[in-house]
Amino acid sequence: xxxxxxxxxxxxxxxxxxxxxxxxxxxxxxxxxxxxxxxxxxxxxxxxxxxxxxxxxxxxxxxxxxxxxxxxxxxxxxxxxxxxxxxxxxxxxxxxxxxxxxxxxxxxxxxxxxxxxxxxxxxxxxxxxxxxxxxxxx
Amino acid sequence: xxxxxxxxxxxxxxxxxxxxxxxxxxxxxxxxxxxxxxxxxxxxxxxxxxxxxxxxxxxxxxxxxxxxxxxxxxxxxxxxxxxxxxxxxxxxxxxxxxxxxxxxxxxxxxxxxxxxxxxxxxxxxxxxxxxxxxxxxxxxxxxxxxxxxxxxxxxxxxxxxxxxxxxxxxxxxxxxxxxxxxxxxxxxxxxxxxxxxxxxxxxxxxxxxxxxxxxxxxxxxxxxxxxxxxxxxxxxxxxxxxxxxxxxxxxxxxxxxxxxxxxxxxxxxxxxxxxxxxx
Numbered sequence: 210x211x212x213x214x215x216x217x218x219x220x221x222x223x224x225x226x227x228x229x230x231x232x233x234x235x236x237x238x239x240x241x242x243x244x245x246x247x248x249x250x251x252x253x254x255x256x257x258x259x260x261x262x263x264x265x266x267x268x269x270x271x272x273x274x275x276x277x278x279x280x281x282x283x284x285x286x287x288x289x290x291x292x293x294x295x296x297x298x299x300x301x302x303x304x305x306x307x308x309x310x311x312x313x314x315x316x317x318x319x320x321x322x323x324x325x326x327x328x329x330x331x332x333x334x335x336x337x338x339x340x341x342x343x344x345x346x347x
Numbered sequence: 348x349x350x351x352x353x354x355x356x357x358x359x360x361x362x363x364x365x366x367x368x369x370x371x372x373x374x375x376x377x378x379x380x381x382x383x384x385x386x387x388x389x390x391x392x393x394x395x396x397x398x399x400x401x402x403x404x405x406x407x408x409x410x411x412x413x414x415x416x417x418x419x420x421x422x423x424x425x426x427x428x429x430x431x432x433x434x435x436x437x438x439x440x441x442x443x444x445x446x447x448x449x450x451x452x453x454x455x456x457x458x459x460x461x462x463x464x465x466x467x468x469x470x471x472x473x474x475x476x477x478x479x480x481x482x483x484x485x486x487x488x489x490x491x492x493x494x495x496x497x498x499x500x501x502x503x504x505x506x507x508x509x510x511x512x513x514x515x516x517x518x519x520x521x522x523x524x525x526x527x528x529x530x531x532x533x534x535x536x537x538x539x540x541x542x543x544x545x546x547x548x549x550x551x552x553x554x555x556x557x558x559x560x561x562x563x564x565x566x567x568x569x570x571x572x573x574x575x576x577x578x579x580x581x582x583x584x585x586x587x588x589x590x591x592x593x594x595x596x597x598x599x600x601x602x603x604x605x606x607x608x609x610x611x612x613x614x615x616x617x618x619x620x621x622x623x624x625x626x
Contacts, residue, residue: 217531217532217537217538218531218532218533218534218535218536218537218538219532219533220479220492220493221492221493221494221495221535222493224495224533224534224535225495225522225523227533228522228523228524229523231523231525232523329478329493330441330442330443330444330478330493330499331478331479
């Protein structure tokens with residue numbers, strides 16, 4: 210009897226994060242440790258303008274075709290970092306207040322972005338959870 | 348390998364004539380390899396009688412704990428080999444984010460809950476953390492992984508050259524799932540159970556009981572059957588029977604679930620003393 214070779218299952222921590230995200234009102238993206246988007250919830254589908262069933266998981270190189278995230282010109286220096294990469298590389302939460310999200314259909318949204326890394330009991334980095342907060346007004 | 352349950356009851360021991368057919372002891376299973384290696388899965392109340400039936404001359408035994416809820420460790424203090432200086436006992440189980448396995452076990456094996464301290468046990472005792480990963484004991488190849496259940500909890504996949512067993516006694520893979528089961532990639536426990544010859548799986552609740560117990564870490568009988576089908580198991584033994592369900596009620600509820608799910612594999616409710624031979 211050979212050991213199972215098809216290791217396709219996500220860790221239970223990531224499974225629970227995805228299930229939590231699917232219940233939240235806030236738009237949430239879940240990425241794995243490589244930055245690949247492995248899930249986004251229905252509120253995120255609304256602001257991204259595309260359904261998860263249509264895209265499936267999104268490679269970090271491909272996400273730019275879907276949305277463009279850039280620092281708002283009025284952002285302060287504390288907002289100039291790359292929130293997702295920072296959260297993954299430095300294993301710390303990041304909150305960016307002034308970001309612009311431009312979708313493939315050219316719709317632009319002002320958003321705040323909260324990203325925190327997902328780290329298991331063995332201090333293994335599993336991914337990150339990114340939450341978008343739509344900003345209204347200046 | 349031979350798989351022999353000594354305790355199949357969940358949460359609380361439920362001895363008595365109404366549960367005699369399946370047994371009232373809490374989780375404990377002996378797995379014996381063709382080379383004589385003995386694994387003990389969990390240390391519920393069934394472990395006392397298990398110890399009485401260990402082969403004479405056995406010098407090592409490995410106890411694999413899935414988690415440290417009381418029904419899975421309450422028998423540990425009554426496990427004979429721990430008091431035998433000639434025995435080598437290895438206990439495997441999950442640490443928490445802040446406490447080692449030893450520190451967590453000391454909470455039980457110490458006054459006021461128990462009179463004998465862990466450090467005073469005369470056997471040669473070794474503790475091992477199991478979170479995720481693979482290791483070997485004798486002829487057994489073992490894979491551990493965290494599974495969906497409150498607190499640090501693992502399930503085990505145990506393989507030899509001739510057979511495979513998955514042990515998921517406390518497992519709620521349907522928790523929060525919009526549809527269950529859907530995608531193997533997003534199903535807790537799938538890797539452990541995939542294509543095994545025998546799956547011992549939590550089936551504590553009926554579908555009607557579940558809404559009042561969601562998040563407690565246990566499955567319905569329907570979900571256990573559906574999980575087994577998703578994983579492609581060859582035989583399912585529902586396990587962790589609810590302490591409030593007598594033998595007749597257990598059989599009736601399982602028959603109803605099987606009739607509805609129509610699994611394409613045999614379903615045999617786990618019972619004390621009813622072994623499975625995985626040749």
